Amino acid sequence: MKIVLAYSGGLDTSVALRWLKENHDAEVIAFCANLGQPEDFQAIREKALASGACKVIIEDLREEYLRDYVFPALRAGALYERRYTMAAPLGRPLIARHLVRIAHAEGAEAVAHGSTGKGNDQVRFYAGVVAHDPALRVLAPCAEWELKSRDEELAYAQRFGIPVSATADSPFSMDGSLWGTSTECGVIDDFRARLPRTAYQLTTDPQEAPDTPAHVAIGFERGVPVSLDGQRLAPMELVRRLTDLGGRHGVGRVDMVENSLMGIKNRALYESPAGAILHFAHRELEDLTIDCDTLHCKAELALKYSELVYRGQWWSPLRKALDAFVEASQAHVNGSIALRLYKGGIVVEGRETADALFDYGLTAHDGADRFDHPAGIGFAYVWSLPQRIRAKLRGPASEL
Incomplete structure (x- = not known):
């Protein structure tokens, strides 16, 4: 039997690699997707081979990740439960698609991942794989094996000489990409616990953070970020610079209790400096350039979009249909938003766009005011007719 394992080099996938080899009498191909995580990929290759992999495939998917997954979600305004930029959920459908491609190329009968049975990722991987090839087996060692805790996993790794970075004193499960990181397990599992410095990446x-604020202007074209301070940049460089800048100023930390896909409330720590900055700037530009009805409808659909991503439904027809709406909504989201970053906060300093739906003569409260104020009286009369009729025929809405 031949299995392609989505391999990160962390505790779960390192143990899973050996466990699959031992319990399925299989050849295991380790596939590591480079999404911009701060890893030594040569060390990952050596670790996988030392753990029993028959082959290691490492592919640079950073540009595809940002272009085809992260930026579409950014344009949609997709933040799960209003805060989470979903670095990991956006990466899973990409990894799943390449797992299937590699399985076909290598003649593998199954693919595998390192997610637990109660985790969100096991659904994301499973759904992503079967969306492309429902005949492939999807194995989840962490949901099947006899190891009941991370301490037992650490003992298993020690028994087979598997090198892992997690220890009993630092048992965090850390995942990262260009778009952000997630940290779980250890004291994070207790919502009452104060997090140690070592939990942040x-x-x-x-x-x-510095006592002097940072200033940055972000340029957008059709809702896609394209420049910093007037300098046009490729997606990877733009995100990297914002990650460094925002991280240095304490921007992008989210410590939240979320509603998981399995119906469990769990605590997680997320960091996405670039995500926090870009979502903030994008919303500001949308407020200027999108009409009220479309903007409000888009906010409602952003919730659905984020739920689809979080719940492993990236390849659903609904997500593709929502992308069509988003594409139309972004036609005039062009311009630049200037921001100040200071000790974890983000403040707008300036807005520039040729596509603003903004008439100073209608909004001004000085001599430039050109609004027809008497017309406002008639508008108020017509707008309130339902309340007027109800009160006349059935009495006041409430007792005074």
């Missing part, structure tokens, strides 16, 4: 404690 990208961001400075806001209290220890």
Whole structure:
């Protein structure tokens, strides 16, 4: 039997590789997708081979990740439960698609991943694989094996000489990409616990951030970020610079209790400096350039879009249909938003766009005011007719 394992080099996938080899009498191909995580990929290759992999495939998917997954979600305004930029959920459908491609190329009968049975990722991987090839087996060692805790996983790794970075003293499960990181397990599992400094990967404690704020202007074309301070940049470089800048100033930390796909409330720590900055700037530009009805409808659909991503339904017809709406909504989201970053906060300093739906003569409260104020009286009369009729025929809405 031949299995392609989505391999990160962390504790779960390192143990899973050996476990699959031992329990399925299989040849295991380790596939590591480079999404911009801060890893030594040569070390990952050596670790996979030392753990029993018959072959290691490492592919650079960073540009595809940002272009085809992250930026569409950014344009949609998709933040799960209003805060989570979903770095991991956006990467899983991409990895799943390449798992299937590699399985076909290598003649594998199955693919595998390192997610637990109660985790969100096991559904994302499964759904992503079967959307492309329902005949492939999808194995989830962490949901099948006899190891009941991370301590037992660590003992298993030690028994087989598998090198892992997690220890009993630092048992965090950390996942990362260009778009952000997630940290789970250990004291994070307790919503009452105060998090140690070692739980953070990208961001400075806001209290220890520089006393001098940073300033940055982000340029957008059709809702896609294309420049910083007037300098046109490729997606990877733009996101990298914002990650470094925002992380240095403590921007992008999210410590939240979320509603997982399995119906469990769990605590997780997320860091996405670039995501926080770009979502903030994008919303500001949309407020200027999209009409009220479309903007409000888009906000409602953003919730659905984020749920689809989070719940592993990236390849659903609905997500593709929502992308068509988003594409139309972004036609005039062009311009630049200037921001100030200071000790974890983001503040608007300036807005520039040739596509603003903004008439100063209608909004001004000075001599430039050109609004027809008497017309407003008639508007108020017509707008309130339903309340007027109800009160006349059935009495006041409430007792005074």
